[in-house]
Structure formats: C-alpha cells, structure tokens
Amino acid sequence: MNVENTLRTLLTLAAGLGIGLFVGYCIRGCSFIRAELSIGELLNIGLTVILALAIPLVIDKWINRAERVNRAAIQDIEELISTYRKHEEIFTQSIPNRQKAIMAELQKGEYLADLINMQLESMGKRGNLREITQEYYDWMTIGEVYQNSIPVTDQMRMSHAQKLHQVVKSLKKIIMELR
Amino acid sequence: MYIHIAKEFSEALGARYATEGPNSGEEFYNKHLEPKFKEARERGEKLQINLDGTWGYPSSFISGSFGKLSLKYGANVVLNTIEFMTTESEVTLERIKKEITSPKKNK
Numbered sequence: 001m002n003v004e005n006t007l008r009t010l011l012t013l014a015a016g017l018g019i020g021l022f023v024g025y026c027i028r029g030c031s032f033i034r035a036e037l038s039i040g041e042l043l044n045i046g047l048t049v050i051l052a053l054a055i056p057l058v059i060d061k062w063i064n065r066a067e068r069v070n071r072a073a074i075q076d077i078e079e080l081i082s083t084y085r086k087h088e089e090i091f092t093q094s095i096p097n098r099q100k101a102i103m104a105e106l107q108k109g110e111y112l113a114d115l116i117n118m119q120l121e122s123m124g125k126r127g128n129l130r131e132i133t134q135e136y137y138d139w140m141t142i143g144e145v146y147q148n149s150i151p152v153t154d155q156m157r158m159s160h161a162q163k164l165h166q167v168v169k170s171l172k173k174i175i176m177e178l179r
Numbered sequence: 180m181y182i183h184i185a186k187e188f189s190e191a192l193g194a195r196y197a198t199e200g201p202n203s204g205e206e207f208y209n210k211h212l213e214p215k216f217k218e219a220r221e222r223g224e225k226l227q228i229n230l231d232g233t234w235g236y237p238s239s240f241i242s243g244s245f246g247k248l249s250l251k252y253g254a255n256v257v258l259n260t261i262e263f264m265t266t267e268s269e270v271t272l273e274r275i276k277k278e279i280t281s282p283k284k285n286k
Contacts, residue, residue: 099193103235104235134274137238141194146237147200
C-alpha cells in the first residue's frame with residue numbers, strides 16, 4: 001500500500017514537472033517572457049510550483065486517510081453489532097457457566113469498542129459509544145442475568161432482546177452519522 | 180503490598196454478593212481487598228493491584244468490591260492508596276476508577 005502511494009505521488013510529481021516543461025517550451029518564444037531571471041525569482045517560481053503540487057497532494061492524502069478510518073470504524077461497529085447478536089445464544093442454549101460465557105463474549109465487544117473509540121477520536125468525533133456499550137455491559141453483568149444459579153427464563157430472554165435492540169439501534173445511529 | 184486478582188483470587192469473577200455465587204465482589208473485598216488495603220495504609224505503602232489475566236470485570240463485582248471500599252474509606256483515600264496495574268484493558272481500569280470516584284450505593 002505504501003509503495004503504491006509513493007509511486008502514485010512520484011508519478012503525479014513527474015506529470016506536473018512534464019507539463020511544466022512542456023508549457024515552458026511552448027511559451028519560450030513569447031515576447032512577454034524575459035530571458036534573464038535572478039536567483040531569487042527562480043527560487044520564487046520553484047517554490048510556487050512545489051506548493052502548487054504539494055497542497056493538492058497533502059489534501060488528497062488527508063481525505064483518503066479520513067475516508068479509510070471512517071470505513072474501518074463503520075466495519076468495526078458492524079462487527080460489534082454481530083458480536084452482541086451472538087449473545088442471544090447465551091440465553092437460548094443451556095450453558096453451564098453463564099458468567100464465564102457472558103464475560104468471554106463481552107470482552108470481545110470491549111476490545112472492539114476500544115478500537116472504535118480510537119478511530120472516532122482520531123477523526124475528531126467524540127461520540128457516546130462508551131456510554132452506549134457501558135449501559136449494555138452493566139445490564140449483562142448486574143442482576144439475575146449474571147448469576148449461574150438462576151436459570152434462564154422467558155422474562156430474561158425478553159429483557160435481553162429489548163436491551164439488545166436498544167444497543168443495536170444506538171450503534172446503527174452512529175453508523176448513519178458516519179455515512 | 181500486592182494483589183494479582185487472577186492468581187490470588189480467581190480468573191472468573193462472580194457477581195456482587197457471596198450469596199449470588201462463588202468469587203463474588205463481596206468475597207474478594209472481605210478476603211483480599213480490605214485486609215491488604217488496611218495493612219498498606221498502616222505501613223504507609225501503596226497497594227498494587229494487578230488486573231490482568233481474568234475473563235473480565237463484571238460491573239456487579241467492581242461495585243461490590245472497589246465501590247464498597249470507596250464508600251467506606253472515601254474515593255481520595257482509595258485512589259491515593261491503590262495503584263492499579265494493567266496491560267490488557269484501559270477500559271476496565273477506567274471503569275474501576277469511575278466506580279471508586281462515584282460509587283453506586285446498593286442495598
């Protein structure tokens with residue numbers, strides 16, 4: 001990827017230089033062109049050309065980077081949603097150690113949420129992802145849900161489905177804002 | 180003074196109260212956290228707590244141990260005495276510190 005970017009930059013610079021030379025060659029005979037140039041003027045022209053080429057390149061690179069981070073954040077939020085959806089299995093299957101299963105699944109989500117937060121912050125978008133995931137984390141690790149001794153009930157499944165719906169909805173809202 | 184929760188207590192942490200199952204926050208508080216915290220304060224030492232190596236920190240466990248300690252001794256005393264160590268999860272550390280700073284009062 002880096003080699004590709006470097007080659008693209010070099011080609012753009014070479015193309016710019018080529019166009020400059022070509023234009024210079026074409027207009028060399030024009031009467032308004034002075035044959036004598038001082039070193040200062042030459043440096044001034046050189047600097048102008050470099051700036052003219054560099055500014056669009058820097059802006060292009062910056063936009064590309066922002067787009068890449070944005071895409072990655074959306075993908076990671078979608079993955080976080082799939083991770084959360086898998087939690088339904090904890091409540092539909094008979095899992096002997098529910099606490100362990102909950103923590104193992106939540107940890108996956110935690111690492112993803114941490115990564116997404118970093119991506120959002122790097123784009124200057126400090127969202128409320130932490131609060132959204134915290135609320136779900138609290139629900140999963142407080143109360144009857146987080147007790148091996150209490151069997152899974154329909155009420156528990158229903159409450160989980162509601163909580164899951166809330167968290168997924170909030171995460172999808174972030175995706176919509178990023179798009 | 181040092182506690183490595185995963186090695187000295189458990190890798191799979193339970194809920195808040197001992198009545199809710201094994202490895203609860205209450206059990207950790209009574210057997211490890213408060214005794215070592217008091218000892219560290221008496222000696223004028225820091226209590227280092229290693230958070231790594233567990234399956235994660237349930238909110239109920241955090242509240243039943245660190246939150247309870249904070250309610251009893253005050254957030255500043257707790258934060259000045261305990262030094263947390265983790266290379267695994269900054270989020271967990273933030274969560275514990277938040278609970279110490281504003282502990283939830285439970286029944």
